[in-house]
Amino acid sequence: MSLKKSQIKVLVACEFSGIVREAFRKRGFNAWSCDLLPAEDESPYYYQCDVRDILDDGWNLMIAHPLCTYLCNSGVRWLHERLERWKKLDEAIDFFLELLNASIPHICIENPIPHKYAREKIGKPTQYIQPYEFGEYVSKKRDCG
Ligand SMILES: C[S@@+](CC[C@H](N)C(=O)[O-])C[C@H]1O[C@@H](n2cnc3c(N)ncnc32)[C@H](O)[C@@H]1O
Numbered sequence: 001m002s003l004k005k006s007q008i009k010v011l012v013a014c015e016f017s018g019i020v021r022e023a024f025r026k027r028g029f030n031a032w033s034c035d036l037l038p039a040e041d042e043s044p045y046y047y048q049c050d051v052r053d054i055l056d057d058g059w060n061l062m063i064a065h066p067l068c069t070y071l072c073n074s075g076v077r078w079l080h081e082r083l084e085r086w087k088k089l090d091e092a093i094d095f096f097l098e099l100l101n102a103s104i105p106h107i108c109i110e111n112p113i114p115h116k117y118a119r120e121k122i123g124k125p126t127q128y129i130q131p132y133e134f135g136e137y138v139s140k141k142r143d144c145g
Contacts, residue, residue: 008060055099060106071092072112079115
C-alpha cells in the first residue's frame with residue numbers, strides 16, 4: 001500500500017534546530033523532531049525528551065544526528081589522554097546502536113567519520129556526504145576507511 005506524503009511519519013532525532021524537520025514539512029511530510037533541549041524555533045512539531053522513549057511510535061523514517069564527541073576520528077587522541085572517555089565511548093556506541101536497530105523501516109544516521117574503536121562496534125559508514133556537493137566550498141571527509 002502506498003502512502004501519501006502527509007501520511008509518512010518522519011522522526012528527526014537529536015535535532016533542536018528544526019532545520020531538517022522543516023525541510024521535510026515544506027515538502028508535505030508529517031515530520032517531527034526530538035531533542036533533550038528545547039526547540040530553537042519553538043515548533044509544535046517537537047518532542048523535548050529522550051528519543052529512546054518515542055522510537056516505537058510508528059515512524060516510517062528516522063534521520064538521527066547523535067552526539068559525535070566520543071565517536072569521531074577527530075577526537076580519538078583524547079581517548080588515550082583522558083581515560084574516563086572510554087566509558088563515554090561505550091555509552092555513545094550503545095546509543096548509536098539503539099538508534100540504528102530501532103524498529104523503523106528506513107533509518108539514516110548522520111555523523112562525522114568514526115574512529116576505529118567506534119567502527120569495530122557500529123560498523124563502517126555506508127555513505128559520505130561532502131559540503132561541496134551541496135554548494136559549499138568546504139570538504140569534511142579526510143579518511144576513506
Ligand atoms: C550534534 S547535536 C545535533 C544538533 C542538530 N544537528 C540540530 O540541528 O539541532 C546532538 C544532539 O543530540 C541531543 N541528544 C543527546 N542525547 C539525546 C537523547 N537521548 N535524546 C534526544 N536527543 C539527544 C543533544 O541534546 C544534541 O542537541
